[in-house]
Amino acid sequence: MAHTPELSPSQPSGSLHRMTAPALQPTETGTGTRQTQLLARMLLTPAVALLFIWMIVPLALTIYFSLLRYNLLDSESAQFVGFENFRYFLTDPAFLASLQNTLVLVGSVLGLTILLGIPLALLLDQPVIGRNIVRLMVIAPFFVMPTVSALIWKNLLMHPVSGLFAWIAKLFGAPPIDWFNDIPLFAIILIVSWQWLPFATLILLTALQSLDEEQKEAAEMDGAGALSTFIYITLPHLARPITVVILIETIFLLTVFAEIFVTTGGGPGLQTTNIAFLIYSQALIQYDVGGASAGGLVAVVIANIVAFFLVRIVGRNLEA
Amino acid sequence: MGQITLQNVQKSFGPVHIIKGADLDISDGSFVVFVGPSGCGKTTLLRLIAGLEDVSGGNILIDGKNVVDVPPAKRGLSMVFQSYALYPHMSVRGNIAFGLKMAGLPKAEISRKVEAAAATLNLTPYLDRKPRELSGGQRQRVAIGRAIVREPKAFLFDEPLSNLDAALRVQMRLEVTRLQKQLGTTAIYVTHDQVEAMTMADKIVVLNGGKIEQYGTPLELYEKPANLFVAGFIGSPKMNFISGEVAGRHDAATIGVRPEHLKIARDGEGWPGNIMVAEHLGSDTFLYVDAGAIGPLTARHVGELDLSAGDRVLLSPDPGRLHRFDETGKSLRA
Numbered sequence: 001m002a003h004t005p006e007l008s009p010s011q012p013s014g015s016l017h018r019m020t021a022p023a024l025q026p027t028e029t030g031t032g033t034r035q036t037q038l039l040a041r042m043l044l045t046p047a048v049a050l051l052f053i054w055m056i057v058p059l060a061l062t063i064y065f066s067l068l069r070y071n072l073l074d075s076e077s078a079q080f081v082g083f084e085n086f087r088y089f090l091t092d093p094a095f096l097a098s099l100q101n102t103l104v105l106v107g108s109v110l111g112l113t114i115l116l117g118i119p120l121a122l123l124l125d126q127p128v129i130g131r132n133i134v135r136l137m138v139i140a141p142f143f144v145m146p147t148v149s150a151l152i153w154k155n156l157l158m159h160p161v162s163g164l165f166a167w168i169a170k171l172f173g174a175p176p177i178d179w180f181n182d183i184p185l186f187a188i189i190l191i192v193s194w195q196w197l198p199f200a201t202l203i204l205l206t207a208l209q210s211l212d213e214e215q216k217e218a219a220e221m222d223g224a225g226a227l228s229t230f231i232y233i234t235l236p237h238l239a240r241p242i243t244v245v246i247l248i249e250t251i252f253l254l255t256v257f258a259e260i261f262v263t264t265g266g267g268p269g270l271q272t273t274n275i276a277f278l279i280y281s282q283a284l285i286q287y288d289v290g291g292a293s294a295g296g297l298v299a300v301v302i303a304n305i306v307a308f309f310l311v312r313i314v315g316r317n318l319e320a
Numbered sequence: 321m322g323q324i325t326l327q328n329v330q331k332s333f334g335p336v337h338i339i340k341g342a343d344l345d346i347s348d349g350s351f352v353v354f355v356g357p358s359g360c361g362k363t364t365l366l367r368l369i370a371g372l373e374d375v376s377g378g379n380i381l382i383d384g385k386n387v388v389d390v391p392p393a394k395r396g397l398s399m400v401f402q403s404y405a406l407y408p409h410m411s412v413r414g415n416i417a418f419g420l421k422m423a424g425l426p427k428a429e430i431s432r433k434v435e436a437a438a439a440t441l442n443l444t445p446y447l448d449r450k451p452r453e454l455s456g457g458q459r460q461r462v463a464i465g466r467a468i469v470r471e472p473k474a475f476l477f478d479e480p481l482s483n484l485d486a487a488l489r490v491q492m493r494l495e496v497t498r499l500q501k502q503l504g505t506t507a508i509y510v511t512h513d514q515v516e517a518m519t520m521a522d523k524i525v526v527l528n529g530g531k532i533e534q535y536g537t538p539l540e541l542y543e544k545p546a547n548l549f550v551a552g553f554i555g556s557p558k559m560n561f562i563s564g565e566v567a568g569r570h571d572a573a574t575i576g577v578r579p580e581h582l583k584i585a586r587d588g589e590g591w592p593g594n595i596m597v598a599e600h601l602g603s604d605t606f607l608y609v610d611a612g613a614i615g616p617l618t619a620r621h622v623g624e625l626d627l628s629a630g631d632r633v634l635l636s637p638d639p640g641r642l643h644r645f646d647e648t649g650k651s652l653r654a
């Protein structure tokens with residue numbers, strides 16, 4: 001059983017609807033003949049069927065397991081228990097704690113990447129010497145595997161004895177911070193933000209480059225200073241890319257796992273356990289497949305709730 | 321007031337000299353058109369006046385005050401861009417009001433001025449629309465509205481009509497001219513279209529390769545072009561140029577005759593030639609004639625002429641309307 005099933009079943013189902021609806025629309029509006037309509041359906045069928053199976057098999061299995069008491073240590077005695085696993089997962093105090101951690105993590109990383117991404121993109125949009133190299137360096141963290149970057153942060157930067165940050169702290173005579181014990185969630189937020197900052201910067205930079213130069217000049221002629229131009233011209237122009245960043249990052253941030261696994265293992269206590277990590281610990285630390293499956297389905301519901309509110313709040317910006 | 325003077329204004333981009341010393345005196349309330357072929361520096365010169373580019377040398381005076389170090393917003397000019405450059409996320413009202421808002425005017429006054437400007441331009445029903453919900457002509461009017469609402473010393477237009485279709489262009493041409501006369505505000509208007517220049521301008525500046533070739537009223541340019549370039553650029557169809565022995569008989573290196581000043585005859589005096597193409601527009605007839613050693617000639621006749629390709633004609637220039645040029649291309653005046 002995969003330890004992060006929460007988004008994989010929900011996403012193909014979403015794209016499935018999107019795939020079929022527009023594909024059939026042109027024929028229904030009368031642009032195609034009956035024959036091409038039939039041909040289109042026939043040609044689409046294998047792809048749609050494959051996607052459907054791809055989605056339905058794991059989902060069905062997850063639902064099936066979620067209704068069983070099924071522990072890997074005692075796999076003989078699997079038995080049907082109804083919604084007992086869900087009741088257990090939802091009433092577990094760890095669930096609320098990890099839900100809160102998940103939301104704090106997603107929210108903070110979104111905030112940090114956008115708040116830092118905007119000035120960074122503005123800087124990279126300026127004609128400075130060596131701009132291409134600077135751009136490349138800014139983008140680089142995005143290509144580092146999460147496990148690797150988490151290891152680097154843990155051992156080279158945030159290590160309380162031999163880390164760079166500890167060395168800097170000692171340089172100023174301050175006691176070094178024990179990141180993963182004193183402020184573990186914040187440490188994770190820093191690492192994940194570092195990984196996602198390039199993505200936000202890149203999207204915002206391309207948007208800035210598409211901002212019409214004459215619009216800024218018109219604002220200049222209208223008497224707008226740098227700040228007014230930013231507030232009234234640049235920021236509204238960035239509304240759409242910011243929305244894209246929020247939506248895409250949220251999808252991935254809900255499932256952050258490797259960074260936690262490598263650095264804190266969810267601890268101390270439950271301080272850095274998010275939903276994804278909770279499900280993992282349910283399945284592969286406690287060997288409780290039934291409970292983990294129920295947790296996975298709960299995660300799917302949570303992801304959909306978050307998506308619903310996100311689209312309500314920021315999706316308006318995506319309309320043309 | 322809006323009197324603009326350029327004194328030896330120069331502009332280089334790196335090593336490339338784009339504006340090579342422009343001197344110009346634009347009197348208050350006049351409509352001046354910069355015309356010239358693409359890439360000759362019209363936009364650059366306009367942007368120098370606007371303050372969007374810094375001059376490399378020379379002075380720009382507005383109402384006698386040197387403004388080369390004054391930022392664009394403080395020069396009291398407003399500009400209509402070729403792309404209109406409307407603010408896409410603001411309504412028409414927001415677009416027109418933006419300059420006044422930046423100037424910190426009270427809300428009531430802004431509202432009054434915006435509505436007056438909108439009324440002048442027939443934009444009142446569209447005040448709450450976004451630019452993307454408007455047609456090309458309406459967007460153009462919003463851009464003009466944004467310019468007039470600030471009551472500037474002068475308007476700067478950079479090819480404002482080039483994105484419109486032909487019929488709308490003629491209509492907007494009239495509207496812009498009418499509006500400028502009504503407001504009495506100085507206007508500098510850039511175009512590459514000599515018809516627009518001739519019809520709209522009080523005075524025309526002909527630019528070529530970053531130099532001012534001539535500055536004068538449309539009819540001065542038509543009747544007394546300063547050189548070969550102006551003679552060829554102003555007027556449609558183009559002036560005929562003849563050099564060699566025929567020109568020598570008039571003590572010139574080159575002579576020029578406008579198509580409308582060539583008399584067309586079937587026999588008698590004149591340069592003989594064969595018609596290659598005859599265009600019959602009803603109101604006019606254009607003949608493209610192969611005149612042998614003299615070269616190809618274009619002739620225009622007002623009204624209909626019963627001639628067609630292959631016919632032989634004789635063309636004789638109106639002697640009083642002959643233009644003479646020396647070896648350097650400068651006009652020779654008797």
Ligand SMILES: Nc1ncnc2c1ncn2[C@@H]1O[C@H](COP(=O)(O)OP(=O)(O)O)[C@@H](O)[C@H]1O
Pocket residue numbers: 333338356357358359360361362363364365
């Ligand atoms: N920012 C710039 N940097 C370098 N060259 C420029 C710049 N702006 C304009 N030019 C050059 O200056 C010349 C005149 O341009 P422009 O004023 O736009 O011509 P026009 O408006 O008459 O078509 C062109 O050759 C153009 O390549």
Ligand SMILES: [Mg+2]
Pocket residue numbers: 362363364479
């Ligand atoms: Mg231009």
